[in-house]
Amino acid sequence: MNETHEIELGKLLKKGLGPPDQELRRDLWPEMVRRMEKGERRVPWFDWALLAAATASLLFVPQMIPVLLYHL
Amino acid sequence: MNTHPYARAYMAGVALPTMVLLLVLAVFILLRLILRIPAPIERIIVFPMAVVPNVFGLWNMLYVKLRGSRQISIGGFGALLPFVLAPLGGFVACSLGFLSATSSGLEYFNAFRVNYGLLAAGFCVVIVVYYLGWKYLVNFFNGVVGIA
Numbered sequence: 001m002n003e004t005h006e007i008e009l010g011k012l013l014k015k016g017l018g019p020p021d022q023e024l025r026r027d028l029w030p031e032m033v034r035r036m037e038k039g040e041r042r043v044p045w046f047d048w049a050l051l052a053a054a055t056a057s058l059l060f061v062p063q064m065i066p067v068l069l070y071h072l
Numbered sequence: 073m074n075t076h077p078y079a080r081a082y083m084a085g086v087a088l089p090t091m092v093l094l095l096v097l098a099v100f101i102l103l104r105l106i107l108r109i110p111a112p113i114e115r116i117i118v119f120p121m122a123v124v125p126n127v128f129g130l131w132n133m134l135y136v137k138l139r140g141s142r143q144i145s146i147g148g149f150g151a152l153l154p155f156v157l158a159p160l161g162g163f164v165a166c167s168l169g170f171l172s173a174t175s176s177g178l179e180y181f182n183a184f185r186v187n188y189g190l191l192a193a194g195f196c197v198v199i200v201v202y203y204l205g206w207k208y209l210v211n212f213f214n215g216v217v218g219i220a
Binding site: 047051053061063064068 | 092095096099116119120161186190191193194195196197198200201203204207208
């Protein structure tokens with residue numbers, strides 16, 4: 001590919017893509033804040049189920065509590 | 073904040089059992105000094121007080137070392153710890169003379185008997201508690217000291 005072809009190809013690409021956005025259409029900061037708030041770590045359902053099962057076990061069989069305290 | 077990662081891992085690992093130890097001590101004082109139960113439970117306190125926090129710290133150091141070379145889940149890694157601590161705790165308890173194994177279960181202070189089924193169920197609960205504790209609390213402390 002020679003230089004002339006490259007220039008033509010560049011022109012064709014510019015024409016095909018259209019002009020870039022020169023300015024922002026809206027304020028992006030509120031969306032950024034929303035994303036940062038959403039970024040908090042979510043606890044998966046499996047962990048909730050495990051926590052519920054462990055709590056229920058300790059409530060129904062309180063003799064396990066000394067075992068737990070001994071090992072923690 | 074990139075210096076001494078293992079010292080920071082040790083401190084982050086020790087934090088959780090140290091907090092629980094306060095609860096264990098409160099239960100101990102309530103039972104032994106206030107309710108004056110006759111069993112010498114002060115012998116039990118040696119293990120959670122001296123061994124468990126140090127093992128947590130060392131386990132977290134091992135985690136920090138191993139995760140450098142491979143992908144490890146901190147919850148899963150913490151869930152393996154009871155497999156180390158349970159035999160160690162049993163050994164300490166037998167050595168101090170307040171635990172003996174019988175055909176039906178374990179006997180504490182020659183007074184309280186725990187059957188093996190309940191012991192197995194308790195072990196499963198301990199694994200779950202360790203998994204969750206390491207995944208959320210130890211991981212949080214690792215983040216606080218900058219090694220998460």
